[in-house]
Amino acid sequence: MGTTYDVRIWAVRQRKDRGQSSAELRWKVGDTPHSQTFATKTLADSRRAELLTAVNGGEPFDEATGVPVREIRQRNDVTCYQHARDYIEMKWPTAPAKTRTGLADTMATAMPVLVTSRRGMPDPRVLRQALYSWAFNFNRWTEDPPAEVARVLAWVERNAMPVSALDDPLVMRKVLTAFTQRLDGKKAAASTVKRKRAVFHNALGFAVEARRLPHNPLTQVQWVIPPTTDGIDPGCVVNPRQARTLLDAVAAQGARGEHLRAFFGCLYHAALRPAEAVWLRHENCELPASGWGTLHLDGSRPRVGRGWTDSGDPHDTRGLKWRPEREIRHVPIPPHFTAMLREHIQAHGIAPDGRLFRTARGGLVQESGYGEVWARARRKALTPQQHASPLAARPYDLRHACVSLWLNSGVDPVEVARRAGHSVAVLLKVYAKCLDGATAMANARIDAALEHWA
Template structure:
């Protein structure tokens, strides 16, 4: 952190018998400083700058001896350099999926933060170069392809200095860019919100690094062009009867499908996220012969791509989403899922590391693989009209079915949120339409209560 002082003393120029004979001396606080010049004119000019800054009430940096305005100019690195510094600062403590998100946000906004567009590369090609190379720290030590080097050299030359980020119009243009896809269409609300948050955080880091006096985004009155609600669309969510048909279609279609029946069952009966099921181990499952069992979810294995993980594997390994690293979510599971998982273990055993679900070769379940099985299940279990609709378009919709089933069954929202791994606020926001379905029942209860005192 810079130490500033308003106590400044500046002496007259003195001449000595050296190669640079004219010496300017001054003191900031208790620390002396000096600078030598070839001519008296240069020395007088620098002395005048220091005197002017002191008279205007500028604080001086004790270490460098320079007034704040000169320090800022000296530190004024380019946005591109700052963005890479920001990525480096965030990298080690970020999971692979977050690294990708950070790189995506920086790659989106950087082409806007340039001095001019003369010679600008193709937008899509430049986005790829920035995303895959400039803002992927894992690749900084690799040999960069010549075409990528050319693109990044252009960005380095054209990138605005960080001091230019104080320009409100430039910040507004950056926010607009963050709200658009490459084809010019408006991005999803969650994407806009995520990218804006990252950009805001990168500017906060610039303030910490004393590149900016304050965060310029706080002065911009900007609203995203489209605010799409986060609510789950009921049209996507299969009802229990449809879900049962889909699970049966998974089981009956092929040996690969039978191997994945329990995998999809965990999403439907336990509201588990796919990445949570990928890493589920037998030791974390209570599977009694009768009655309800229990899953203790404590790990996710999201597919982030080998370029973004420390291990070089396609799947990252981390704790539960938005929870402390060692958090455990206990989810009671009905006898139907207990029976399904017991059958699965009997039929297929476990992977060497104890994972419940594995490929035929013992590897991690891949999203492409289970996606193909799910697509085939839809074609078998749904009518042509349903297949054309968004109904159960993704396996993740089984999780939505689980949560909506719990809510419609009268389970308290706080308990539903706990089992699903949501905060209550997120539950009410995302599943609002399913909660509103209980209005009639709630009204009846209120009327019955009021009737007792009529």
């Protein structure tokens, strides 16, 4: 059943049930009959007049309940704060931990402008922290927040707009403007604005689904999404010689560096994401004595924080990104890297659960830890000009360099996409970038061709 404008309303009729007189109002919405009994005919006539007014005003009726859709929305109207929490609760069970942080971040950004009064508004940073860490973190709803947080959230509850107020383009524009600004007053990255708008659009769609809004009001705003740069900056991509120098600089940092050399090698030689390399286990590795080996990847462990995972562990238990659960990605690795992994296992052994890489206490490798090692390697291996540039600024840039090397070596994009764990469309849009120095090689080839025909 849905909504319809086909409504027929009959005159009120008197009834006597068990010696008592009552008035019955009967009407039909679509093919569904409805009736309502009132104590007096006056009350029944009043309700009949309300329904007739809605019909004459061209309002749609809900066939299941028999009442104007407007009335359903009025019954279901809640505050924006309550709706945001309902949305978080709806999304939480199936959302990865990282997605949960994005949902909370978006709602915490939007909520401060969705209030009817700013009188007594808490400090923006305090307000943001209370919303992000408590109001929109479903895992903490069973906990009693600190007194200060409770006061902040009570203020939000008192001053939050009703959801019905969102059907106003000017309100929507205020929310979109909030997405473009950071707490420090600087402009937010275009990718962040785009992500938050997408989440908020979905939250408004949930309001339509819950019959709290007649339509998604975000589409009524003439607002251009800031353009995002999807492609990788070629300036961040190292060539093979630079990659070797950087890995050597990692190994030169003592026991910790020697242990992480193969970790960074996984990113450069097999295009693993850091979270995939964190979870690489001995059973995932096929390492023959000679020739090419293969990594059989079956999952990842991205670090999100204890408060956002179902297990309470700081690392989320995930399958491969953008792949069905339990799918395995098979990545061939060159002989020299196969030998590197064999040497790593021989020198460092494996964790009780089979992991190749671990902290000194046996835990999962932390981004803060390997990030420090990588920063020191860059300072040692790169020239001052290169160090000041985006060249390999992040360990993740090694993955970009690997995929770029495969593409520039002439490997079929379909095969590159399969190994990297991407669709071909995403691969060509994001990763098809030139190696450092490839421009000079291209120029030399053009010069050679021109000289040939001189």
